[in-house]
Amino acid sequence: MTTPVLELRGAARVHGSGTTAVHALRGVDLQVAAGELVAVMGPSGSGKSTLLAIAGGLDTATSGEVLVEGVPLSGLDGSGLAQLRRRAVGYVFQELNLLPALTAVENVALPLELDGTRARDARTAALRVLDELGMSGLAGRFPDDLSGGEQQRVAIARALVGERRLVLADEPTGALDSVTGEGVLELLRGRCDAGAACVLVTHEARLAGWADRVVFLRDGLVVDEARAEVLA
Amino acid sequence: MSVKHGLLALLCEGPRYGYELKSAFEARTGTTWPLNVGQVYTTLARLERDGLVARDGEDPEGHALYRVTATGTREVEDWWSQAVEREAPPRDELAIKLALAVGLPGVDARDVLQRQRTATVRALQTHTRKKKALPAGDTAASLVLDALVFAAEAEVRWLDHCEARLSRARNGAR
Ligand SMILES: Nc1ncnc2c1ncn2[C@@H]1O[C@H](COP(=O)(O)OP(=O)(O)OP(=O)(O)O)[C@@H](O)[C@H]1O
Ligand SMILES: [Mg+2]
Numbered sequence A: 001m002t003t004p005v006l007e008l009r010g011a012a013r014v015h016g017s018g019t020t021a022v023h024a025l026r027g028v029d030l031q032v033a034a035g036e037l038v039a040v041m042g043p044s045g046s047g048k049s050t051l052l053a054i055a056g057g058l059d060t061a062t063s064g065e066v067l068v069e070g071v072p073l074s075g076l077d078g079s080g081l082a083q084l085r086r087r088a089v090g091y092v093f094q095e096l097n098l099l100p101a102l103t104a105v106e107n108v109a110l111p112l113e114l115d116g117t118r119a120r121d122a123r124t125a126a127l128r129v130l131d132e133l134g135m136s137g138l139a140g141r142f143p144d145d146l147s148g149g150e151q152q153r154v155a156i157a158r159a160l161v162g163e164r165r166l167v168l169a170d171e172p173t174g175a176l177d178s179v180t181g182e183g184v185l186e187l188l189r190g191r192c193d194a195g196a197a198c199v200l201v202t203h204e205a206r207l208a209g210w211a212d213r214v215v216f217l218r219d220g221l222v223v224d225e226a227r228a229e230v231l232a
Numbered sequence B: 001m002s003v004k005h006g007l008l009a010l011l012c013e014g015p016r017y018g019y020e021l022k023s024a025f026e027a028r029t030g031t032t033w034p035l036n037v038g039q040v041y042t043t044l045a046r047l048e049r050d051g052l053v054a055r056d057g058e059d060p061e062g063h064a065l066y067r068v069t070a071t072g073t074r075e076v077e078d079w080w081s082q083a084v085e086r087e088a089p090p091r092d093e094l095a096i097k098l099a100l101a102v103g104l105p106g107v108d109a110r111d112v113l114q115r116q117r118t119a120t121v122r123a124l125q126t127h128t129r130k131k132k133a134l135p136a137g138d139t140a141a142s143l144v145l146d147a148l149v150f151a152a153e154a155e156v157r158w159l160d161h162c163e164a165r166l167s168r169a170r171n172g173a174r
Helices: A048-055 A078-087 A104-114 A119-132 A148-160 A178-193 B003-011 B018-029 B037-049 B070-081 B092-103 B109-133 B139-170
Strands: A006-015 A022-032 A037-041 A063-068 A089-092 A166-170 A197-201 A213-218 A221-227 B053-058 B064-068
Touching (some): A022 A063, A022 A197, A037 A048, A037 A178, A078 A104, A104 A119, A119 A148, A148 A166, A213 B109, A221 B109, B003 B037, B003 B064, B003 B070, B018 B064, B018 B139, B064 B070, B109 B139
Parallel strands (some): A037 A197, A037 A213, A089 A166
Antiparallel strands (some): A006 A022, B053 B064
């Protein structure tokens, strides 16, 4: 069996301790293979963002193990994690996190540049992804001069630029109308069909419908899973 | 699903044979609601009896060519101008089931909800795959699948709403 791109083994995250401890995640097992799109659904506070942050190495599991391409994240130091995030893992934050002093295309090109890609090549790659998201005309704008939905597409472009093998997206379509949101899902689906692995947190079932598997979280635990049937 | 109005609407484009109507209907709406030939001919017979269509010759094998009458045209115009009635919501059984689950000891309403949610999301996955498999530019068929997609999504939203209500009730808040 080939190594999954992402694997969570009994991953748990507790905030605080004692009587005030909050169990955000209570031991989740999850494997995502190359080519797979997995959606995570669940009520507010059920641990979706926590799961994603732990998978992307932005937060650390208090117990259990997280492996990206077979490498346990617990064995990586700060710079190892940073490199993983620049190179292999694309992350779309629930609260976007765009840099206000950089234009749209500079925001998108940033992870490539930080990773040593020549500025001109990084810019070309960034423009290509922005174009796929229907944003090429706005590449020179600063985040503050973009609508919420446009900012969201810049954040998505930043996560997709370069050949990311794992894309983690936390509610990436919240500010988008239904047709634009569907376009984003088509794009994610295309990346997966081309071999990437993707985990999408969403509360919109219509978007989860694009996934191969939909995992349902409740109170920090996986309670059920829906697998797409293979069409004849 | 009004097969009657669907066939009448197609005949407004020009006279057609029964078997042509069947394939035209399926070509437009996708394979979601397949028609059988028998259904097409019984519907045409009823439309003819009511004066909405008339025969207009036949082909060498004896199949009748149908055309829409003036009354039929008016009927179709009425159909376009009216909203579709939604009297009997198909999820009634589900609503009743949940209402009962909430009150009964020994039944965990959250599990009932989750089973339904998983099933509905699975249906959504199937609709989405079918949509993805459509040839590019088949807007008509994709609109039909979208109708199923949005209806399923609405059901999931309603299930989410029910679950949020239930957890509030459990936590003692209103
Ligand atoms: N730093 C923290 N300290 C204490 N508790 C936290 C912290 N971060 C998250 N939590 C708690 O962990 C739980 C899971 O939070 P998480 O952000 O993963 O939820 P979510 O499923 O993403 O919700 P939403 O749909 O609202 O984004 C929540 O109960 C939250 O209050
Ligand atoms: Mg969240």
